Amino acid sequence: xxxxxxxxxxxxxxxxxxxxxxxxxxxxxxxxxxxxxxxxxxxxxxxxxxxxxxxxxxxxxxxxxxxxxxxxxxxxxxxxxxxxxxxxxxxxxxxxxxxxxxxxxxxxxxxxxxxxxxxxxxxxxxxxxxxxxxxxxxxxxxxxxxxxxxxxxxxxxxxxxxxxxxxxxxxxxxxxxxxxxxxxxxxxxxxxxxxxxxxxxxxxxxxxxxxxxxxxxxxxxxxxxxxxxxxxxxxxxxxxxxxxxxxxxxxxxxxxxxxxxxxxxxxxxxxxxxxxxxxxxxxxxxxxxxxxxxxxxxxxxxxxxxxxxxxxxxxxxxxxxxxxxxxxxxxxxxxxxxxxxxxxxxxxxxxxxxxxxxxxxxxxxxxxxxxxxxxxxxxxxxxxxxxxxxxxxxxxxxxxxxxxxxxxxxxxxxxxxxxxxxxxxxxxxxxxxxxxxxxxxxxxxxxxxxxxxxxxxxxxxxxxxxxxxxxxxxxxxxxxxxxxxxxxxxxxx
Numbered sequence: 001x002x003x004x005x006x007x008x009x010x011x012x013x014x015x016x017x018x019x020x021x022x023x024x025x026x027x028x029x030x031x032x033x034x035x036x037x038x039x040x041x042x043x044x045x046x047x048x049x050x051x052x053x054x055x056x057x058x059x060x061x062x063x064x065x066x067x068x069x070x071x072x073x074x075x076x077x078x079x080x081x082x083x084x085x086x087x088x089x090x091x092x093x094x095x096x097x098x099x100x101x102x103x104x105x106x107x108x109x110x111x112x113x114x115x116x117x118x119x120x121x122x123x124x125x126x127x128x129x130x131x132x133x134x135x136x137x138x139x140x141x142x143x144x145x146x147x148x149x150x151x152x153x154x155x156x157x158x159x160x161x162x163x164x165x166x167x168x169x170x171x172x173x174x175x176x177x178x179x180x181x182x183x184x185x186x187x188x189x190x191x192x193x194x195x196x197x198x199x200x201x202x203x204x205x206x207x208x209x210x211x212x213x214x215x216x217x218x219x220x221x222x223x224x225x226x227x228x229x230x231x232x233x234x235x236x237x238x239x240x241x242x243x244x245x246x247x248x249x250x251x252x253x254x255x256x257x258x259x260x261x262x263x264x265x266x267x268x269x270x271x272x273x274x275x276x277x278x279x280x281x282x283x284x285x286x287x288x289x290x291x292x293x294x295x296x297x298x299x300x301x302x303x304x305x306x307x308x309x310x311x312x313x314x315x316x317x318x319x320x321x322x323x324x325x326x327x328x329x330x331x332x333x334x335x336x337x338x339x340x341x342x343x344x345x346x347x348x349x350x351x352x353x354x355x356x357x358x359x360x361x362x363x364x365x366x367x368x369x370x371x372x373x374x375x376x377x378x379x380x381x382x383x384x385x386x387x388x389x390x391x392x393x394x395x396x397x398x399x400x401x402x403x404x405x406x407x408x409x410x411x412x413x414x415x416x417x418x419x420x421x422x423x424x425x426x427x428x429x430x431x432x433x434x435x436x437x438x439x440x441x442x443x444x445x446x447x448x449x450x451x452x453x454x455x456x457x458x459x460x461x462x463x464x465x466x467x468x469x470x471x472x473x474x475x476x477x478x479x480x481x482x483x484x485x486x487x488x489x490x491x492x493x
Contacts (some may be wrong), residue, residue, distance in 0.1 A: 021403070049063045053199075057180055087116045101450055119181050134474060149228070150178065153178040155185070167242060180492060185290040198228065204244075205243075208247055226303075230281055230284050231284045233245070234266070272371060272387065274389075274390040283404050303321075303322060305325055352414050354419055359421045362452070370428070376439055386428055389427050399417060
């Protein structure tokens with residue numbers, strides 16, 4: 001009591017100040033809630049069409065959500081360019097012909113271009129040589145699983161024919177059904193616009209780890225919507241069932257262990273005869289190991305920054321590099337100039353790409369050296385250590401380079417992975433020299449001229465003229481039929 005009497009004035013001022021702070025915070029909360037309610041009210045008050053089921057035509061969604069739709073249409077804008085690539089078409093094999101050798105015997109040695117906007121998802125899969133030139137629905141080398149991440153028509157077809165049935169069919173069988181590029185229905189529930197996981201493989205991967213994806217937070221879902229597709233995956237079994245190899249974890253070593261135990265390989269290398277793994281695009285896995293994810297950011301925070309129009313705040317659906325809108329991405333957290341922020345990103349990228357280029361030179365040399373050893377009479381027992389090193393080295397290289405934005409998402413982890421790849425590439429070369437020495441073959445193995453894409457493809461035995469002729473015939477005869485039928489059936493507007 002004496003303490004209270006003595007410090008009564010001070011305590012009253014503390015109480016008063018605390019009350020002001022609480023009232024202020026409650027005011028901010030109320031304002032935020034009211035703003036969100038206003039956004040939702042405006043959103044649903046402006047509904048012009050009722051969307052039910054899986055509506056894969058994004059233009060229909062655009063009737064109700066014109067702001068989001070207008071920014072989504074900008075995924076077709078391919079004018080962005082940074083120091084290293086952008087969102088326009090670039091022939092990566094032309095820039096880095098060693099990759100032709102690294103993928104010898106696999107379809108990626110025919111054709112590999114830099115990724116661009118979602119608007120091109122269907123067009124680019126028509127154009128790529130990797131899908132072959134199917135002239136009938138039963139023809140073509142690829143399964144329907146290859147459509148999985150290209151269109152909202154995929155979950156629609158899965159609902160109609162069943163998940164397993166969809167996967168095990170041929171790619172060309174759904175040519176007139178899977179026609180709309182990645183859009184609204186891939187990520188949203190039309191009834192409430194909540195984020196919706198439309199692809200079963202992600203939920204199944206979570207379930208095998210004892211996790212319930214339906215209990216994810218909203219912030220987590222803002223990354224998991226992307227993780228439906230931007231992940232490492234493989235086609236399991238004869239049914240080509242889309243599967244994420246996360247059962248042992250999401251690191252490059254954990255997935256390698258998974259594949260090794262399963263005895264899986266994507267193909268046997270044409271030159272070295274090594275059983276190879278082809279990484280897809282483990283963007284989510286590497287992002288999760290990087291500093292931004294570890295501080296609670298989601299993919300959408302940087303790739304779908306908020307925009308304001310009057311009193312309305314909404315997400316930008318252009319889905320492009322954060323470097324295009326630094327004022328709405330990086331600078332919302334980092335109090336630094338645009339010039340400095342760009343400099344930091346480019347420094348990360350330059351250092352990662354320096355190691356990447358060295359790996360591609362040394363790893364391609366190792367594959368060529370392995371072929372030279374086979375040609376000189378090496379046996380399987382002698383080559384076993386070489387093949388193991390080549391598989392491990394290339395898996396690490398591919399894991400790093402196939403991930404979009406790896407050098408920024410997780411620069412330290414990406415450099416670690418590439419460093420291990422480089423080390424194993426050198427180890428493979430040493431093992432090849434031991435094999436050659438044991439057979440009495442002296443000197444360095446000869447290196448072919450693979451300085452251009454054309455020379456590298458000729459070296460590994462590809463007839464590119466024939467492949468292009470078949471693809472041109474497919475695009476001029478079959479694709480127009482698919483498009484016409486889709487429009488006739490009102491699958492495409």
